[in-house]
Amino acid sequence: MDDSARLRVVIAEDNYLVREGIRRLLEDSGEVDVVACTADAPELLDAVRRFSPDAVLTDIRMPPGHHMEGIEAARAIRAAHPDTGVVVLSQHADESYALALFSAGSSGLGYLLKDRIGDLEDLVHALREVRTGGSVIDPHIVDTLVRRRSAGARNPLAELSARELDVLREMARGRTNAGIEQSLYLSSSTVEKHVNAIFTKLRLPATGVHRRVAAVLAFLQSDSRPAAGGEKQAGTGREAIQP
Structure with a gap:
């Protein structure tokens, strides 16, 4: 790969063996130059x-x-x-950590479980997505959030079909329509139909690759805000969408 196309990455991990393992894994991919390894936040x-x-x-x-x-x-x-994207790795499947990360916006941020380290393609994909301002969230966390948000009958997520939920999960991973086609073995027209249906049902504008991920994440977080009287209500998911 041309050196100009290689990602320049900094790794932060306090466990030496894990840190070195990740460094070697990324550098062996031929797509990443690890420019620094650090052990703490400062x-x-x-x-x-x-x-x-x-x-x-x-x-x-x-x-x-x-x-x-x-x-x-x-x-x-x-x-x-x-201009620097950040992917946070966690061994915790608790979705509250992901929601905390995305609470102030999702652009250029990713949240993956450490299990994903073994999938080099997913890891490099996440780093490339956040570099360009995209967002990636681990599919396991998406599944948990979708199940929880789908539980309420009044929630628009309950209106999505099983296949639309599959497409939503792939969207939240940062995949383009072409990537969804390959992942779910669907035709381009079928993917486009499902994406349009998702945005219609969730009342989200179907424009922009990165904005649509931010919109999905904003929607998944929206019912965590207390409404009047202490109850929780679902929002439109439009708060994080920039014109």
């Missing part, structure tokens, strides 16, 4: 400032507190370095 922020990488791959929990330093660092990086 080192990560300093490395991003010094190297201006295309993307960051960070653990969710790191020193000094082993809490959500990866999420806090991701927000700081996106605010100070908008």
